Amino acid sequence: MKTAIERFLKYVSYDTESDEASASCPSTAKQRVLAEQLRQELIELGAADVRVSEFGYVFARIPSTMDETLADAGDGAQMAAGSVRQQYGGRTPVLGFIAHMDTSPALSGANVKPRIVQDYDGGDIVLNEEKQIVMKVADFSFLPGLKGEDLIVTDGTTLLGADDKAGIAEIMTMAEHLLTHPEIKHGEICIGFTPDEEIGRGADRFDVADFGADIAYTVDGGALGELEYENFNAASGKVTIHGVSIHPGSAKLKMKNALLIGMEFQSLLPTFENPMYTEGYEGFYHLDVMNGSVEEAQMDYIIRDHDRAKFEEKKRFFADAAAFLNRKYGEGTVVCEIRDSYYNMKEKIEPCMYLIDTAEAAMRACGVEPIVVPIRGGTDGARLSYMGLPCPNLCTGGYNYHGKYEFIPVGSLEKTTEILVEIAKRIAE
Numbered sequence: 001m002k003t004a005i006e007r008f009l010k011y012v013s014y015d016t017e018s019d020e021a022s023a024s025c026p027s028t029a030k031q032r033v034l035a036e037q038l039r040q041e042l043i044e045l046g047a048a049d050v051r052v053s054e055f056g057y058v059f060a061r062i063p064s065t066m067d068e069t070l071a072d073a074g075d076g077a078q079m080a081a082g083s084v085r086q087q088y089g090g091r092t093p094v095l096g097f098i099a100h101m102d103t104s105p106a107l108s109g110a111n112v113k114p115r116i117v118q119d120y121d122g123g124d125i126v127l128n129e130e131k132q133i134v135m136k137v138a139d140f141s142f143l144p145g146l147k148g149e150d151l152i153v154t155d156g157t158t159l160l161g162a163d164d165k166a167g168i169a170e171i172m173t174m175a176e177h178l179l180t181h182p183e184i185k186h187g188e189i190c191i192g193f194t195p196d197e198e199i200g201r202g203a204d205r206f207d208v209a210d211f212g213a214d215i216a217y218t219v220d221g222g223a224l225g226e227l228e229y230e231n232f233n234a235a236s237g238k239v240t241i242h243g244v245s246i247h248p249g250s251a252k253l254k255m256k257n258a259l260l261i262g263m264e265f266q267s268l269l270p271t272f273e274n275p276m277y278t279e280g281y282e283g284f285y286h287l288d289v290m291n292g293s294v295e296e297a298q299m300d301y302i303i304r305d306h307d308r309a310k311f312e313e314k315k316r317f318f319a320d321a322a323a324f325l326n327r328k329y330g331e332g333t334v335v336c337e338i339r340d341s342y343y344n345m346k347e348k349i350e351p352c353m354y355l356i357d358t359a360e361a362a363m364r365a366c367g368v369e370p371i372v373v374p375i376r377g378g379t380d381g382a383r384l385s386y387m388g389l390p391c392p393n394l395c396t397g398g399y400n401y402h403g404k405y406e407f408i409p410v411g412s413l414e415k416t417t418e419i420l421v422e423i424a425k426r427i428a429e
């Protein structure tokens with residue numbers, strides 16, 4: 001038997017950074033190397049139907065240990081009205097667990113050198129003596145709360161990859177536990193490892209029917225106890241400004257400076273509806289990229305709100321800003337393309353709230369207090385939920401994703417694994 005920690009340390013040695021510039025799937029061939037490793041390992045564990053799709057998705061199955069036709073499944077007459085099983089025609093729903101193999105292009109994931117800080121003293125952590133890279137309590141005020149834990153940290157030159165190799169290690173270790181303990185009663189369990197989540201494509205080639213689950217959890221969240229089923233409604237806003245460039249010496253009343261019109265566009269948006277000033281359920285407009293010259297400029301925005309009505313309102317306001325500038329500078333000066341990216345999964349989870357109740361109960365049974373928080377972003381689960389697979393997000397136990405300060409407490413890796421086993425049991429009850 002391997003521990004989740006052993007697995008995790010092995011998986012982070014694979015560089016699986018995804019690449020937004022690539023059109024292929026997986027976006028980087030190196031993700032296939034980890035996919036192959038996971039395929040091998042699942043076969044060795046005795047999982048069923050282990051397969052890797054042409055797009056690099058790793059799927060497998062842990063068969064049910066219940067006899068659905070007999071007492072395990074309960075007597076139909078005794079089945080409580082509205083019980084989980086009743087929603088699925090008297091059978092235990094097939095449960096999925098999903099994690100992603102790639103790491104964020106925000107920082108290199110090559111040559112990760114994880115180090116375990118034993119019995120953390122609650123103070124600043126020197127990640128790299130030579131380069132003087134220090135994780136400071138002044139920057140991360142939650143650190144002293146982890147005093148006494150063993151923390152897996154980086155050497156300050158790469159990310160760690162707990163996002164989401166912690167999720168993979170936890171799911172794998174759960175799988176081994178269930179496969180070596182056939183006396184544990186659980187329904188059929190599907191396992192899925194996806195490529196390219198970090199570049200927003202993890203759900204693109206996810207074959208929900210082939211995966212075979214009725215419901216699932218992504219294991220891709222943060223600190224131990226986090227449980228998420230609300231995410232942003234999201235759109236992209238691409239603004240192109242057509243200016244008129246003329247020699248500045250003879251430009252009076254002739255020049256239209258696309259850069260200045262772009263600045264004016266930004267100034268029309270509500271100042272405080274900006275990522276710098278928002279939290280919780282507050283939405284925003286975020287200017288992500290700005291390029292240009294007098295003749296032409298482009299601005300790439302993202303628009304976010306948890307509330308669908310406010311989201312629609314934000315998109316209207318954004319388009320109105322462009323329309324206003326067109327009235328001022330001439331039709332066609334500002335071209336604005338708004339495209340929806342994904343929606344809040346809440347409306348797809350609400351009909352099966354037992355997913356949340358079960359996860360909360362499982363956490364409490366493992367001595368972890370659940371923390372339900374709205375995601376200020378999206379997850380693959382949000383898109384999968386709209387593809388017919390309701391899919392809230394569970395914690396992995398990690399912190400400070402996508403950067404050199406990423407770390408995960410050893411105890412959180414172990415606890416999350418325990419929680420997954422507990423969920424598998426409870427879904428079948």
Ligand SMILES: [Zn+2]
Pocket residue numbers: 100163164197220
């Ligand atoms: Zn992730």
